Amino acid sequence: MLNRIDQKFINLDKEKKKALVAFVTSGDPDFHSSKKIINSLPKFGADFIEIGIPFSDPMADGPTIQRSSQRAIKSGINLAKTFKLIENFRESNRKTPVILMGYFNPIFQFGLKKFFQICKKVGVDGLIIVDLPPEEDSLIKNYTQQYNVYNIRLVTPTTNKERLSKISKSSKGFLYYVSIMGITGTKKPSISILKKSILKIKKNTKLPVLVGFGINNANQVKEINKFANGCVIGSAIINLIEDSKKGNYSIEKTLLKIKLFLSKIKKGN
């Protein structure tokens, strides 16, 4: 069976559209709200759903995602419950690709074989394991192949040519370009520098290249989509979830805010 990620890019190409990936943390702010948020994201315009597995020590994440991970852990989320969220999502959606993003320790403790079996069973299409560079992925290599779960790799401004070829060879689905030197949701990328980097990467790979870290408005998305295959929006959505939690809003109001925000972003698409 064709991986949903590949299928999605084929469809987007046909429609001459760019990809919008929406990132939320699993279980943020709580299991039931998270379920409703995840289920609604495709309706709000997300082409891919990226779900963060909360970790106590998220080394590559900025304050927004750190806080969201802490809220989620506090609310009792774990991998088993995260898989329930995805299982529930798949009951009404068979097409939108789901990508899990996280750090290796929670996955390792869950049990690698069990993890990949359930990924396959509930319909997880890709993985981004932040702290598993190509040099260290021998522990999961066989599983990603056996269960047809794509290992999506990060490329960063510090990645040199030699590493880029190593990374593109071992990445599947797409390459995720980290647009800034730093952590999620902090700095803003310079579009001109970004353009040069993306064009350089595209010379070395046939994989689509999506851009994430520090993207939060329609103008940026519009500019970036001129040369990249799409954008990932994370911290900006999570900020809305955090505001709702602080303001004690109803889940309906939270969903409406996310919907408005993503529809603005979509205009940039």
Next chain:
Amino acid sequence: MLKRVDSQKFKEFNFQDFPDKNGRFGKFGGRFVAETLMPLLLDVEKEYEKAKKSAKFLNEIDYYFKNYVGRPSPLYFAERLSKKLNGAKIYFKRDELNHTGAHKINNCIGQVLLAKRMGKKRIVAETGAGQHGVATATVCALFNLKCIVYMGETDIKRQAPNVFKMKLLGADIISVKSGTATLKDAMNEALRDWVSNVNDTFYVIGTVAGPHPYPMMVRDFQSIIGKEAKQQILQLEKRLPNYLVACIGGGSNALGLFYPFLNDDVEIIGVEAGGKGVKSGKHAASISKGKPGFLHGNHTFLLQNKDGQIEDAHSISAGLDYPGIGPEHAWLKEIGRISYVNATDKEALEAFKLCTKLEGIIPALEPAHALSFLLKNKRKFSKKSLIIMNMCGRGDKDIYSIAEHLGMKI
């Protein structure tokens, strides 16, 4: 608990050959970091391998060890304490006499000189008790480099004198409020800083943990402790010791003493912080009670819950208060080369008091853990036992918290 070392068993290992080229000690170690950091780590490794072979670099380290740190540190026969130990002879390797009061500066001299070689202008470091922070700030003052120290908000409150010292030395202290606001979070934040400022910044890690090449590099710089101790004991006693003992948080002072003896027929014991007792859940005994996992760029034993979330460590000694341990220790535990035990807060305090009264040496709470192991197990030693214990830090930094525990006011 104290078993004979079957040196035959370890004949197949040459401990000097580890880590392998991927930074592995058996299955432990490695480089589990985000892509942004990978090119930097490869760069640090390459530069370190070059520096290691440079006579100029090594001479420079020797010069500062001798004239600035005050090395070699004495190997002192603690006669009155020895009498408490069935006549076994205890020697203290006195790294508490180093400039800044602990072994930490050995590593800082090495790493900061490497950073200088690489043309870096800005140094970041994490600190828990503040000893590594003070040592880093000191060496940065000496070499005129900008120094930023990340420290958990909780630790800033309980280590005020060290915070003040670092400020006097010109370092910027950044209070870390994320996570549990302790050492592990300070380390996360220092890594985040490094990721964000890769071009001009060098991260000076304070213990034998973190991604490769750090565990190897810190061990190499600290192994001056064991090299000196070996020479000194051979001169004083004409033979190798039977036992080596040191306390373990991340494990840098311990590995510094142990490493040059790993191939010898010497029994080695690492003492972790048992906190309020390993059954209480409030301890820092990552090896005894932790499970293998991945944190701060390496595969090692970690205190964690069943979901793989890292748990808080607890110890009366802030320097041992870390939920992980260096990967080389994890491996040495796995193959059985070193015995890992633990001592509680209370036992460490008792040893602290005894050492102060009998030897006139006020130890840091960290080595007091190592000493308490010896006192607890005195029946196992005989008149023929020769022991080296690493007195890795002095207790000046601890007097406030000790006064509090003893119900006194300063």
